[in-house]
Amino acid sequence: MTSLPSGRRAPRGSLSAAATRRVERPAPLRQAVYDALLELIVNRTLAPGQHLVEAELAEYLGVSRQPVREALQRLQTDGWVDLRPAQGAFVHTPTEEEADQLLAVRSVLETYSAKLAAEHATAADVKLLRKLQKAGEEALVAANVERLVKANADLHAAVAAIGRNKVLSEMIGLVDRRVRWYYTPIARPRSRDSWNEHAELVAAIAEGDVERAGEVMHNHAEQTRQTYHDRKTSESSTDSD
Amino acid sequence: MTSLPSGRRAPRGSLSAAATRRVERPAPLRQAVYDALLELIVNRTLAPGQHLVEAELAEYLGVSRQPVREALQRLQTDGWVDLRPAQGAFVHTPTEEEADQLLAVRSVLETYSAKLAAEHATAADVKLLRKLQKAGEEALVAANVERLVKANADLHAAVAAIGRNKVLSEMIGLVDRRVRWYYTPIARPRSRDSWNEHAELVAAIAEGDVERAGEVMHNHAEQTRQTYHDRKTSESSTDSD
DNA sequence: CTACAGCTTTTCGTATGCAAAAAGCACTTC
DNA sequence: GAAGTGCTTTTTGCATACGAAAAGCTGTAG
Known part of the structure; x- marks a missing residue:
């Protein structure tokens, strides 16, 4: 029994649906x-x-x-x-204008995503969010930028997934990756505030408070946007590694 | 190789007409x-x-x-x-679920687009909107479905363009085209209401009333979404040509 | 010394060729 | 008669070849 963990066993009888996905891909x-x-x-x-x-x-x-x-x-x-x-x-050379436009669109999409999440979240969903939140705060303590960025992306992706709108999730994925490209260099200074806002967001979703979740996410995104603009003015003054 | 016109025309005559800004397309x-x-x-x-x-x-x-x-x-x-x-x-085979998700995303994006338009619209912009509105109502009177669909697309595109957010415009363009693909068969019965709402939208934008423009557009999009759902229940009963 | 013209080089855009994988079909076997 | 197996056909995926357009350079003339 243990000798064939996930192998292809189909002598006769039922073949599990998962087996169809386990087939090797031809690597496009x-x-x-x-x-x-x-x-x-x-x-x-x-x-x-x-x-x-x-x-x-x-x-x-x-x-x-x-x-x-x-x-x-x-x-x-x-x-x-x-x-x-x-x-x-x-x-592609990102301009300040384009970055701002992306951040604006992201704000709108993420806000809607948070509302949907608060509307649809199950107990299991909330559990996952708390787990991701914990991972993020650990990375924050460890001051590990790479893990921090990934945890942030994972949390937002999870929220989008909970909303049960695949079109929206896909779009958020595209926008977020580009935003992160522009924003990564300055993601660090705002990390602490950012994860406090995340905690608040998770709480709102857990309570199923649609309006509050949307509001929190909106503020969260707008804060990010604001930080990006602030950078422009202070990019010549602050220069720590 | 069949006799297909490959679109390459012989360079002849004056060079003043097309040479204004773009010489000629290399025909990608x-x-x-x-x-x-x-x-x-x-x-x-x-x-x-x-x-x-x-x-x-x-x-x-x-x-x-x-x-x-x-x-x-x-x-x-x-x-x-x-x-x-x-x-x-x-x-691609559009499912009901996906269509609804697209309509939902469109609603969010268009609402934001309307707000931006109300915020940025100049006199010239409003003039253009009124012109497009008139074209739409004429198509409505003429009961020309094709023109109606195009007028609708033009108006929404114009609103998006006024918002001065290219990222948003591009996204709305993508979403709208797909929505229209699903929605075109049932666009007719709602035309009258739809263009009344358009008129209201243009008015709100002209006044620079951001909140009202967003509200009107949101209702407009949600009405469309609702109509799409109603179709599902009545598609077997109503069958007039 | 500068500006223009023609040539050369580089690089893209398109077409064609070949191998591998998947689907369909017929045959064999139980 | 039905199911499984092997083969054939079809179609994709990748590689290569060739033509065309654009950019860069060099040489010459003013």
Whole structure:
């Protein structure tokens, strides 16, 4: 019994539905390329404005131009690169204006997401949120920026998932990743306040208080937005590593 | 290769007309393919669930498989087709649940869009809105469904543009097109009410009444959503052409 | 010394070719 | 007669090849 934990056992009888998902994937190469390039962009290896030559990327990643092309086009539709008509791909350069617009849209979407979460949250959902909240506060204590960023993303994603609106979740995912790209460099100073607000949000969702959850999330997002603007004025003064 | 007009016209005559700002488009073929396929999907030539074979589409459109591939992938990211790993592209089948989720998201985005519009609208903007409103009501009188749908799209797009948030406009564009795809068959019966609400919206924006504009747009979107649900219950009873 | 013109080089856009995986079908077997 | 198995066909996924357009450079003329 223990010798076949998840193997394919179908002598006769019922085949579990989970088995269909356990089948190995053929590993879509363009997806791997997409992930690789996105990682390179997010961690600034590929600088904004940089010209991305298909052949170079292909050689660097050890694949042909085709998967690279397809990945670049998807990166364009997701707003990570600009694909100029007959000139190639350039890493998107985020402007202050665009960042603010993204933060504004994120605020609206997240607020609605929080309301939905408060409306639909089950006991299990709340338990998950508390767990994520705890993970975030631990990362806060440990002053681990990477874990902090991930915990933040996980919590927001969980809230979106609880709302039971897949379209909304997908959109929030896209917007959040870009926002985080702009915002990561300054995420640290606001961490403490941010996680206090998260706690308040979780509490509101747990109580099923729709209006309060929306309000808390709105304030949370607007605070983030405000912090981003403040950075602009103080970016020349504060310079700690 | 069939006799398909490839759209490349001979450069002749004066250079003053088109040379104003954009010389001429280098004709990105994948974009043309994208538009063509999207049109075929929207007008139901390609039915939901249908398997799209790259080679067939390529021959039908008179191009190779490459641009078709790229167009299909972009269609996937925009939610029009489902691209199964090693199986090909299938026209996306909209479920009731997904349609409702899209309508919900649209409601949120459009409401915010209306608020922004009321905040930023200039005299020229209001003039444009009134012009679009008039075009819509004329189409309403003429009972021209096609013009009506276009007028509706134009008005909403104009409101979004006035808000001066490009990220938001782009998102609304995506969502609206898909919503319209689901909603078009039942757009007619609600037209009159819809345009009355539009008039109210334009008035609120003209006055710069942010809260009222948001409220009107919210009600407008929710009415649409409600109508969509009502259709489900009455789709078997009412059947007038 | 500067500006324009023509050429060269680079890079994208498209087409074609080939291998692998999945689906469909027919055959065999119980 | 039904189910399982192996093969064939179809279709995707990736790689490569070729043509075209744009950018950069060099040389020349003013």
